[in-house]
Every structure is written in C-alpha cells, then in structure tokens.
Amino acid sequence: MNLSRRTLLASVSAAALAGVLPKGVFAAESTPTKGGVLTVQLGAEQRILNPAIRASTSVFIVTGKIVEALVDLGEDGSIVPVLAESWEAAPDGKSVTFKLREGVTWHDGKPLTSADVQYNAMQLWKKYQNYGTQLQLYLDAVDTPDDRTAIFRYSRPMPLDLLLRAMVDLGYLVPRHLYEGTNPLDNPANTAPIGTGPFKFVEYQRGQYIIAERNPNYWRKDQPYVDRIAWRFITDKSAAAAAMETGAVQLSAYNQLSLADLDRLKKDPRFSVGTRGNEANPFNNTVEFNHRRKELADVRVRRAIAHAIDVEFFIENFLYGNGKVATGPIPSVSKAFYPGGTFPYPFDRKKAEALLDEAGYKRGADGNRFTLRLVPVQNAEDVPLFGTYIQQSLAEVGIKVDVVQLDNAGALATIYKEWNFDLATGWHQYRGDPAVSTTVWFRSGSPKGAPWTNQFGYKSEALDKLIDEAASEIDPVKRKALYAKFVQMVNEELPVWFATERLFTTAASVKLQNDNNTPRWPSSSWHDLYL
Amino acid sequence: MQLLSFALRRLAISLPSLLIILVGVFGLLQLAPGDTVDALLAQMGGGDAKMIETLRQHYGVDTPAWIQLADYLVRLVHLDLGYSAIYGKPVADVIFERLPVTLLLMASSLTLASLGGVVLGVIASRYVHRWQDTLISTLGMLFYATPAFWLGLMAVVIFSIKLGWLPAGGFEEIGVEYSAWGRAADIAYHMVLPTITLSLIFLATYLRIMRASMLEVSTLDFVRTARAKGVDETSIVTRHILRNALLPLVTLIGLHAGTMLGGAVVVESVFTLPGLGRLAYESVVQRDLNTLLGIVFISALLVILVNFAVDLIYARLDPRIRGKGN
Numbered sequence: 001m002n003l004s005r006r007t008l009l010a011s012v013s014a015a016a017l018a019g020v021l022p023k024g025v026f027a028a029e030s031t032p033t034k035g036g037v038l039t040v041q042l043g044a045e046q047r048i049l050n051p052a053i054r055a056s057t058s059v060f061i062v063t064g065k066i067v068e069a070l071v072d073l074g075e076d077g078s079i080v081p082v083l084a085e086s087w088e089a090a091p092d093g094k095s096v097t098f099k100l101r102e103g104v105t106w107h108d109g110k111p112l113t114s115a116d117v118q119y120n121a122m123q124l125w126k127k128y129q130n131y132g133t134q135l136q137l138y139l140d141a142v143d144t145p146d147d148r149t150a151i152f153r154y155s156r157p158m159p160l161d162l163l164l165r166a167m168v169d170l171g172y173l174v175p176r177h178l179y180e181g182t183n184p185l186d187n188p189a190n191t192a193p194i195g196t197g198p199f200k201f202v203e204y205q206r207g208q209y210i211i212a213e214r215n216p217n218y219w220r221k222d223q224p225y226v227d228r229i230a231w232r233f234i235t236d237k238s239a240a241a242a243a244m245e246t247g248a249v250q251l252s253a254y255n256q257l258s259l260a261d262l263d264r265l266k267k268d269p270r271f272s273v274g275t276r277g278n279e280a281n282p283f284n285n286t287v288e289f290n291h292r293r294k295e296l297a298d299v300r301v302r303r304a305i306a307h308a309i310d311v312e313f314f315i316e317n318f319l320y321g322n323g324k325v326a327t328g329p330i331p332s333v334s335k336a337f338y339p340g341g342t343f344p345y346p347f348d349r350k351k352a353e354a355l356l357d358e359a360g361y362k363r364g365a366d367g368n369r370f371t372l373r374l375v376p377v378q379n380a381e382d383v384p385l386f387g388t389y390i391q392q393s394l395a396e397v398g399i400k401v402d403v404v405q406l407d408n409a410g411a412l413a414t415i416y417k418e419w420n421f422d423l424a425t426g427w428h429q430y431r432g433d434p435a436v437s438t439t440v441w442f443r444s445g446s447p448k449g450a451p452w453t454n455q456f457g458y459k460s461e462a463l464d465k466l467i468d469e470a471a472s473e474i475d476p477v478k479r480k481a482l483y484a485k486f487v488q489m490v491n492e493e494l495p496v497w498f499a500t501e502r503l504f505t506t507a508a509s510v511k512l513q514n515d516n517n518t519p520r521w522p523s524s525s526w527h528d529l530y531l
Numbered sequence: 532m533q534l535l536s537f538a539l540r541r542l543a544i545s546l547p548s549l550l551i552i553l554v555g556v557f558g559l560l561q562l563a564p565g566d567t568v569d570a571l572l573a574q575m576g577g578g579d580a581k582m583i584e585t586l587r588q589h590y591g592v593d594t595p596a597w598i599q600l601a602d603y604l605v606r607l608v609h610l611d612l613g614y615s616a617i618y619g620k621p622v623a624d625v626i627f628e629r630l631p632v633t634l635l636l637m638a639s640s641l642t643l644a645s646l647g648g649v650v651l652g653v654i655a656s657r658y659v660h661r662w663q664d665t666l667i668s669t670l671g672m673l674f675y676a677t678p679a680f681w682l683g684l685m686a687v688v689i690f691s692i693k694l695g696w697l698p699a700g701g702f703e704e705i706g707v708e709y710s711a712w713g714r715a716a717d718i719a720y721h722m723v724l725p726t727i728t729l730s731l732i733f734l735a736t737y738l739r740i741m742r743a744s745m746l747e748v749s750t751l752d753f754v755r756t757a758r759a760k761g762v763d764e765t766s767i768v769t770r771h772i773l774r775n776a777l778l779p780l781v782t783l784i785g786l787h788a789g790t791m792l793g794g795a796v797v798v799e800s801v802f803t804l805p806g807l808g809r810l811a812y813e814s815v816v817q818r819d820l821n822t823l824l825g826i827v828f829i830s831a832l833l834v835i836l837v838n839f840a841v842d843l844i845y846a847r848l849d850p851r852i853r854g855k856g857n
Binding site for chain 1: 570571573581582589616687688699702800802805816818
C-alpha cells in the first residue's frame, strides 16, 4: 500500500515537471479547433453571480468567463492586461492611472468606458465587495479625464504590485448603465450577468444549470473556441464523480470531488487530475487559538500544541499526500513574498510535554492537563478530519479536546460572532498578496463578527505597526523585507498556526486543450480553451 | 355536498397543526447558531463589519425574532410566502419551480411501490412458505434494510458508469431542443433510476403488509362462504381477499406521503434532481427561513391533501367507513 502510494507520488511529480516545461513545445503540435460544449460541475449554488460584489472562487468559476477584470495573471504568474491596456503609478504612490482597451463593448452592445471603471470602484468594490471594501478603504476618487483613462486617487500610498495582484480577483467590471441608481444587492443582472467576456450569459435554471455561449464580438479576434459552456449543479460529491465518469461533465475544479475520488480518477487515463493551474490560490489548514483562554495566551502552550501534531502524517494519510507542511503564514507559491525557511516547531511529542510542564500545566490524576473546545469550520471535507486528528494528537500530550460539530453558518457565528471557542480549525485562503487576505488574521481591531479576521483576542502593537507599514510601502523590495519580518514575528509568537500548505485539485477530461495554463485557471476567462 | 363538508372539516382540523409546525420550524431555526448572512459569508469567504451590517439589513435579519415571526404569519394570511434569501425572488416562485419534480418523483415512486408491493405480496401469500415466498420476502427485507443513498449510488455505478444504459443524474438533457413528447420521454428516461431507488424501500414495506393482510383475510368467514358457494379461485383472490386486504396498505400510503418527502432529499441529492427535498436541505444550510417555512407549508398542505384522498379511497373500498363518515 505504502509502496504504491510512493510510486504514485513519483508519477505525480513527473507530471508536475512536465507542466514546468515551456508550453510552446506542446502548443505548436496542434491548432485550436472551434466548437463543442464544455460541461462543468459546480458543488454549490451562488446567490449572486456578480464578481464586482462577490469575490469568491465559486463565483469566478462561472462569471470569470462572462465578466472580465482590468487585469489577470499570465502563464508565468505575472500580471497581464485584460480590460486595462496599461497602468502607471505616481511616484508618491497616491494615484494609479489605468488606460482602457479600445473598442471593447458590453454584451448588450454599449461601449466600455472609464465611467464604468469609476462606478465599479467607487460604488461596488468600495462599498459591497468582500475584500474589496478593505483594499479600497483609502480610495478617495476615480477621475475620468477621458473615456479610456481612469485615475485611482488614494489618501494613503497604494503599492502598485498590491493593487494589481489584488485586482486579478477584485477588479471585475460590470456595466454601470445597468447598476446605476439601483440597489446592487438585488439588481436583476446579478443572476443574469452582462460583461465583456468571451462568453455571453444565456440561461440560469435554479438548482440545475447555467449556460453561456460564445460571444461573437469578443475583442480577442477569433476567440473563444468553445461554442457553449454549461455549468451543472451537482452537490453530492459521489454523484459528481459519477458524472465525471459517465462523461456528463468534463471538468470539476476547486476540490469539488472527494479526496478519495480525486485519488481514484488520477489513475484513470481519461482524466488529468492535478494541482496545475491553481498556483495562485494556495490555502492552509489552520489552527486558531482563542487568546482569551489563559492557557492559550501563553506562547509556550501554543508552541507545545504545534509540536504535538504530526502534520506530515496527516498530509500523507488523510490528504492523499496533497500538500506540505507550511513554513509560515505566507505560502511558498507566493514568489514575490515567500521568505523561505522552515517551520520552527516540528513534530516532537517530548518537547510538547516539556513545554506544557514548563508553562505550569502538569498532568492531573487522570492524565489530563486541561480541556479545550474545538470548533471546526466545515467548509471542506478535510476540516472535520483535521479536527479529529488534532483531538487525538493532543490527547497524547494530556490536553483533552471536545470537538463541537456545527454546520458552516453555525461554526462561523460561534467563532467570529460569539467568540465561543478555545481552538478552531478551518481554511485560510491566500489571495495573491498578504495584505488582501492574510494580515487580517493577525491585525488587531477587527470589529466583532467579521469572519476570517483576527477575532482571536490576540494583540501585538509591534505586529500591527508592521502590517500597516507593509500595506502602504510602495517599494517592492522593502515590502518583501517587511513581510519577511512579518513571517518571522508570526512564527515566533504563533498567534494563529497555518499547519498545512495546499493547492486545489482540478479534475479535467483529457479532451480539454489549453486548460490549466495560468495560475488561476478555473477562475480565468477560458478564452483560449478548446476541446 | 357531503364531500365538501367532509373536506372542510378535515381542513379545519389541520389548521392548528399547520400553525404549530410553522412556529416550531421557525423556533428550531432560531435556535441554530448563525443566520443567513453567516451562511452567505461562509460561501463568500469573508467580509468586513460594515458590509455585513448592510447584508443583515438587506435580508431583514436585523430585527428581533418574534417580530420576524409575526411578520411572517401576517404575510401568510395574505397568502404571501415572502422572499427567498438564496434565490432573490418570491418563495412561491421558487417552490413552484421545484414542486413538479418532487411530485413526479413521489407519484411515480408511490405508484411503482404500491403496484409492485401488491403484486409481489399477493404472489408471496399464494405461495406461502414455498420458494417463491422465501425469495420475495428475502429480497424485500434486503431492500428495506439498505439505505436509499447507497442503493442509488450502486444503481448509478452499475447502470450509468459500467453499463452506460441510463443517465447518472439530472432532470433532463441540458441545452437540447425537444418536441413536447421528446422532452417527456427524456424526463422519463432520467427518472427511471431515481424512481426505482425511492420506491424500493417502500415496495419492501408494502409487499410485507400485503402478504400478511392477504393471509389474514383469507382465513375469514366470508372467504370460506365464497369458496363454499363455488366461486372460482381467481375471483376469490381478486374480488374478496384483495379488496379487503388493500385497506391497511392504503392507510400506509397516506402515512408515507410525508416520509417520501424526506426520502426525496436523499434521492434528489444523489441524482441531482432540482426538487423540493434538495431545496429544503439547501435552505437549512443557508438559513433561508422564508424558503424553508414555505416548503414546510406546502409540504404540510400536500400531506393533508394526500390523506384526504386516502380517506376518499378508503370509503370507496369499504362501505362501512362511508357510513361512519357521515
């Protein structure tokens, strides 16, 4: 069993190596063919299909084809122009000028202008978009000297690299003429999106499917190649795997299949299963500590907990080897910021026990030191597994853990609204730049109730200051150094522990060509995809 | 006229229980931690406090629970089921989009289960303690003991993945233009596996009930009388025994109408049918109170209707009940 997994791993890494080879070598062999229908599986229905106010991968996987952003990530992970043709930051970092592409029209025929950019930035991103409200907090105005120029004016320096990297997800544009003067939350275009993308929205049958068809007036001439895309809602994971196997769907992204099925389909020659095309969306299994508990306020106890859990074993045996031990809060795939290094608290049960003794929590007569309440946020199949694994690992060092099983909404409310937990576990998703998604987990002062922010009762003035400084540092080299310092401080204090580092797995039919060729491919526009 | 007063009386009895059910479900969902905005945030992957406040206002969950309940009941009196948080449109529209699928699934499964149950039950009772009876009873027990989701998944593995005879899921083919008949055929084709899966559990119950009640009725005096006066065996079975043995089965079918809605959740999930069961599940997960209450309301009405129909059938089968009904 062990042996076969090892050979499997070897073949997977060989496949990964093949992916590193220049794309051109293979691309030259075949020319794109037009036509065909691509069917994609979706695990959950979204309330709103408007990426300008809902930034999440499950919205992008549909709307990314219909609605476009100012920029996207290219094959090598660099920022490439989409609706913006070029951009420039002022030397003081307080304004950024975007030049829009010429001759782009919305699906309803109206032209795209800088007024659209202004409306989206000021009225949608800044007011309604998750993460956008934070990113654009210091955005004062968007000036539109002409139809093709939009100048973003900030009251605090905005690092250009941060803005661009964030805008890949948070820079989607919907038409101003449809939204202006309405409540954006219940605008009918939210479920019948109109954009500038390669595919036009056709139909949304609730609970069943969404259909989009080829946009004949797309600004990239002769693209897209695929005639239609149909997204089918298949919530049951086994049913989704069956649909892949019968060929009813050809693509399932963002771990919508069970880990066991992904592992099984990996051996099936009809599918390519892997993490390629997801490099921009790394995520972690986390352990959150409630610092209001006196035991957990002691850094020695937090370190002891990290020492007590064998993360490598968990990855190998529960995650089918998909992932690695995280070395800190910034994932290794984030080339611009990853400082390297190793995680300072490797699995060492003896050391854990020694640290707990040193902190003054000796084992009692029953062998227990103290009891903790663990709340898993069950938005993925591996979270309850990790919860149980934490429970059993900590029992070994004398910490009793009660796991509180709640559904998603319940767990979020319990942890972030009521602070009624000692330990929590779930996912942290990295969104291109630490300032977008990651530092909020450590910065104090987040209002009660905001999920996936520091509601853990942790406060370090030094760290707060560092976080603020890094968010407005416009020199990329200095920024990188500041984040290296940030990683060092977090690893020292361990206010929250990012235990694993993983990438989403995509299962695709081998019929798909030009698939997974960018680091956020499932969310991207698929303009060059063919069957 | 008699029928109408009977119907009205039944409805009057049902109203208080309907109210209790609605208030109970409302209370249960209030006890569950997290509201519809928490569920939305879980789906979105976060948001800041000001945005969350805006969303709470938008979904009307920033008022106290009892005001929300009072509002709901007042609206219900006006036959307004409210607005769905997940779907952003009136709950009535959402439910009536989904209702046909569930009704079709329930009706076809109940028909299959009761017909199959009657036929197999009669055969088993005619060949009692012989190999036919043993075979039918064993299979019945087996289906009864197997969970629906497992049966469904196994059916998919065998008939869709291995053999490729039937579709693995969905209500109809997407994006294909059919004539009305073609569409009906396509839907029927997609409903084969879900119908069989859902009906197997009930079929097992029905065949056991039929077998037992056939055996019981066949020992009664009037059967002996019929035999004594020389009625042929087929007539005895169909006209005398079967008609009387059907009574307990009809009762059970009425009771099962509610249970089937529960079973439909599982079958609809496994076969990705856009029905009420899945909608109910989704509403709980998303804490969409209006939709859930709407489904409960409609389902309760449905169960009341089915039971009313059962009472009528009952009276048709057994004249003695007709007498008491007046």
